[in-house]
Amino acid sequence: MKYEKLSKLYYKLDSSYKDEVEKRKCGYGSYLTSLKILGFKKGNVTDDLFELFYVNTHDLMMLHSEVLLNSAKVSSLISQLPPFVVDSYFKKLIVNEAQSSNEIEGVRSTKKELKEALSELEKASPKNKRFVGLMKTYSYIDRIKPFDNVEDFRKLYDELVSDEIESDDTLDGELFRKGYVEINNGNVTTHIGLSSEEKIVEALGSLVHYLSDISHPELYRYMVAHYYYEYIHPFYDGNGRTGRLIVGSYLSRYLEKYSAITFSYAVNKDKSKYYKSLEEIAFPLNRGDMTFYLISVLELLSDGQAGVIEDLELSLIKLERIEAYFKKDIWKDHNNESIMLNLMVSLSVFFKEGATLSLQDLMEISNKSRHIVNKAMDYLVDEGYVEVIRKKPKTYRLCDECLETILGS
Template structure:
């Protein structure tokens, strides 16, 4: 039988709807969360509170299994990467993620701008007026964010990543969170109203912490449902989307891997309609708190992000064969020159055009002397292989024509 939404069953038969709800909520394969919401209709809370629950359907079980296997494959593929390319590759995904989370919130940012911010963070040269510094610093250490233990942790997250991006009129005006009510629209009509007043916000956030710490719900389900509940509470006037997605990403990074976690906003941005529909439908009165279909949508988005990473890594690892063949038959370069070229090519293949290692970073990565690195790069520049793109710190990039020649050469020269 097809597993249908309760809202659809309601219009077939109200008696069947009541029976089906009880059957699902009390079922052996059901995870009751203890988290309660008031359903939302036309941007208003209506009716009595209902408890969020998830039915462990076959489809959810298969998705859960697929995500765990994908994470294992990603970690295995990352281990096959050249060590020097791992962090630049993560930085590339990080910039994609931050640009996407900004776009979801209607905040304009370019990859070049975010690359410059990342460089400033790494060099600890942080201009006061630079946007996205907090967002970049926090996401960069995604897998080191500790589990939330107190409601003040939510305010700290807000202060760390978005407070400087929110205008003065939209800053929290309560003790920790917002003092007034807030409505969320889709640009045309109200779709949700946040929990109100602030004491209720605090109470719900404490319930969320208890759920994350003690619920027997499987972790991935728990994290995705925590994201919904945080968005339902909507503790701030602005910045809830960015903080809420980082919240779930930090838990996913610890459970699976940081590469899976860092792609969530990017994947959501590719299918925002699916994401927002999942959030809104879970709040609808006729669904009575069932999170099964919401969970299915969010896990599908997470899985799709993993597929993107796996395909990207497969392509990068295949290109490594081309690089190795090129260097093996390179008769004008000595061993150290080949080592430096290999490092530059590997980072270019995995990290793309916005990520380059400075001379100092190349010295650390290759264990070559500063004299050799500087001399070799000058030689590469005179040969038309590389171009100096920064003076402080001195940084070179390989020219696109050279990279194309390496990757398009026959494996059997």
């Protein structure tokens, strides 16, 4: 029998609808979560109370395997990158992810702002703190510790988004909000968060317990937890950004950080699918069945991974051309010069076309002395490969046609 949404079967099965619900909740492939939600219909919370559950259907199992295989492929492709571009490539993904997360929440930002915030992390006292917390948290996504108590959610909020919250949305509870909050798509109310801080704390406690429940497969568990966090909605603002980062932190340990960091980017490409999957769970006739939600979010995750894989494969083809270019006879007597130019070209491919590097950057990446780097860069400037764009500190950029010439050779 085809696995269909209970809300559809209600009209098909009539009297046997309740039997189908029980069969799903008690079957061999069923998982009960112990997490409870109230029903939601036509903009209002109902009196129905449901335990969230899911069934490990064929489609869900296939997606689970697909995500794991994609993750292995991402790791394999990353291992083929030159060590000096790995960090830069991850930074590119961070900027894409943060921008997508902000766009989903209607927070105005540009990639330029986010890149500047990323560079501010290296300074002891950042001049502009906007988005610095966001970029810091994304940068260390694989080092975020598991959430062992309710206070951990507030700590993440303080580190990640508290500086970006409008004064009207300032928290008024001991740890979380005390008042009413709803999600509105512009036409109708699609969700109403839990009604008091006491209920928020109780529900987050249940979420912490569920996150450590090893009887549930990890990938499913983390996505269930993501939904339940959004259902609780512990803050007036910032729930989406913190929620996606929480699931990303768990995915980064289970898969790897490159797959984990693409989740918001993938969601942003198909927001309607994501929000629809969230909203359908609480519809009373679906009885808390999360199976279709899990299918949707794993499809989004897999799509995000596919984008990273495609990008890496294309970049590695470019890398082969770069390596072939520097094997030409013209570089036989210019080893240091070819190393410096290779660094700049590779970073333009894997991070950002037109990327700039200071003399100090080149010394650190190449592990060569100031004298050697200076001499090599003077040669590259004289030959028209790079240009000096700043004298203090001395900073270089590839000349406009250089990258195109090398990749097309």
